[in-house]
Amino acid sequence: MRKVALLVMLMVAIPVFSLSTPAHSGQDRIQAIIEAVDTDELYRYDRTIQDFGPHPTGSEACRAVASFIYDEFQSYGLEVSYEPWEAAGLSSRNVVATLPGETNFAVIISAHYDSVEVSPGADDDGSGVSCVLMAARILSQYRFRHTIRFVAFSGEEQGLYGSAHHARQAYLADEYILADLQLDGVGHAESSQGGSTIRLCAEGASTWITDVAQEVLDIYGQNIDLSIHRNRNFPGSDHQSFLNYGYEGVFFLEYEFNPYYHSAQDTIEHVNFSYLTKVCKLATATLATIADREVSIYLRLVEPERGALYLGSRKLMVLDSHRTMVLGQTLARAQIYTQEDISRVEFYFDGRLRGIAEGQPYEHTYTKLSLFNHVVTAVAHGRQSQDSNELTVAMYNLAPGNWLD
Template sequence: MKQKIMILFICLIFLISTMPIFGLADERFSDPNDNYRLKVQYLNDGRLPPNPGEMKDYIILKNPVNQEKIEYSPNRIITSINELIIEIIQNLDDDLILGYLEDITAFGPRPTESEACQQAGEYIYNEFESYGLEVRYDDWTYSGYSGNNIEGTKIGTNETSDAIYLICAHYDSVSNSPGADDDGSGTAAVLAAAYLLSQYEFNHTIRFVAFDGEEQGLLGSHEYAEEASNNGDNIVAVLNGDMIGYAEDSEQASYIKIYEDSASEWITDATQEISQLYFDYLGLTIVPSGVAYNSDHASFWTYDFNAIMYHEYEFNQYYHSPQDIIENMDLNYSTRVSKLMVATLSELSEVQIVNTPPDKPIITGPTTGVEGEEITFYVSATDAEEHNLYYQFDWGDGNKSGWLGPFQSDEIAEASHIFEEISEYDIKVQAKDEKYGKSEWSDNHHIIIVENLAPEKPIITGPTFAITGKELNFKIGATDPNDQDLYYYIFWDDGSYNNWDGPYPSGEEITFNHTYTKGGSFTIIAKAKDDLGKTGNQDHLKLFVLKTRTQSDTIILKLLEKIISRFPILYNIIY
């Protein structure tokens, strides 16, 4: 009997050890990604993203055709941290995302076919072009609307690969909203990806796409996906970011939803593995959230492409309203989701390094200046590969210089700027090489701009008695409080004048010559102005000129000068 009990006990132990715990399969014999999905399924609240805000009722969002599960594609197993990816996402920070968000929302509401939407499209096109991408407008007309998708392409280095990986968002908004989160956040992620990844090389081709017409029913992306299908484009994976910047607390900001169809689960699996490998840099937990047809990824499902959508965990209560502004976003959350998208894209398209960006530039120049004055600054940087360099100055007053160049590595370049307002400014410079590798920004160069004060009143010295026909020498000098060069206007009171002679250094006494041909009493007037045209008060000198008749006139003149020098009160009586 004891022996039978012992055998039964051993059998029970064996059965318990092989049974799943809490409904989860033993990880040694199951797909770890399926296991992960089971562990986090309680986080999925079943909420779907909102429908496009201005979609006409008769536009039907098509269901995807291909629902076949792909276990993993394209045979790339993510098992270890890639130092290049760490380098990339560490350069994607809040300031970068904020800059793009400010630029995008500055256009105001961007409904499809509006001037603001067109201007936003031009801005995105110019940004892509400045990164050295192959750029095109993808014009479309569909369902009574017309618009422009903006596409930038980074060609892969593997000539045997026709694979294309695509990151996208929509840059249009509803009519009453500046669209910061919907979908400025996704557009900022695409722009940041284009900026950073343009500095690296990849085995496979990457497309950076900003869609128009999303709020009218995914119109731009529908036409794009249809065209890609007709062209036979091998788009392997699409990463769509739509509303990725809102969270009400730190817990919500630790989750990101991903919408997927069955065929596209492998992309979610890949991004989940990325989120775990780089968790210290991302701090995000992936929440697979099933199928949703409410954003541009669904257009790709319609044409049998694999695509997923990244979407904030807590729905933004301000969406499609005037309050969808940057201030109502969680900027750091938007940055971390952007990092996740960029890291996933970099891994799938197989990042490589070819070009080393230039070193951080060094900027020199004045530390003080005057409002309205053109001020020159100097910059240089070293490129390890001796590529020619271009420099862009951020003047700290809302203006940038644009890219200046080319200059040789270590060559000193100069640029000038006029500060119109009295204030303090921090100037910085970035360098990029001819391979589009960009340096980090220089250290700030601080400058104080002060008021342009008028020159002080000039002082005129010279003879007070003279005779006609003799060249007279007068000395005139003034000081400028801002130490600018000076110009002098001199009225000789005989119908002639010197019209702003100069420039002369501030504080230097200048000799001017003049000859009178008629006798009489004259009042010489002098004024000074600075480089910027600001004029000070005038000074005057009184002069009595005798008409020359005989040699005795000269004797009389000298006698008068001696008498008046002894009795100055006579000077006022004569004049």
């Protein structure tokens, strides 16, 4: 009897489920996502956030903003959780919503929901949080190859504390994060140039994310009306926490400086919602594109670990930061996820090729005299593509294996 009932339920449930999954695929799907970005809804989000008044980390208003974000995420049918963190005498919670994918990879869109002491934070960063909510609302209606995480951090204004915790936990859990798209101050524009330009701050290994955003504009630009101003990386927002742990990320930032920044006048009246809508379209479409992209090679430097102190290849202790220090010779080891044959992995120290590994284990020991910071880079070469990862290590090796360079 129960079996029959279950079968009937399944027969009813399956068609309903497939009807509720949008039929769009590929380009149609991205187009539909762009069109779904809604200015009135962005206004409602940002208005709600600023109406809580100034909401610095630790305040009652900050907790109220967090629960507003939590409830919104939940109403879209996403898995939602609070992620508590403590740092520098502060304690607070990030709000994390997850849309599970089919692979072990994740893509993140993020913003910070705390404000400074005096400011209602409509632009900094109510604008970014509004975009994250909008992306969550729209993308929750679709399914993607990779997992998407929608994250609102706190503790940004005091020192990127919420995101530092999140990135560290992800790193310690061996998470494969493809990219973090951080939006912080994306609602201010006065001139026509300001209203049609977005800064994408990225450099080095993260510039491919800007390239994807540019591809989105090349195809759908007429529906977005925005151009990208490529900036070198500015470390002043939460994407930096991901970079610190060896992940890749970009920082979306308004083109014109906001004169109301960190003041009591950072209110909804000074947010340009047609500009915010454009930025939200670009960020959401870029996120969706990355979330469906196949990953050919994904390389991570796993030794030495970030945030640890080593004596040679032996880990002595875990440090309370992302920094890495090695006393003696440095063993660099790469771990690779790949869909291609790997022909070789190259190891560079301060940009100079020092070792090549043609098979497992992909590692190289650096034996030269070293003092202070050095940059270790590993590059995996497949047949069609390559991937690299970089790590800055404070190396102190006063008894080198070979004094000559």
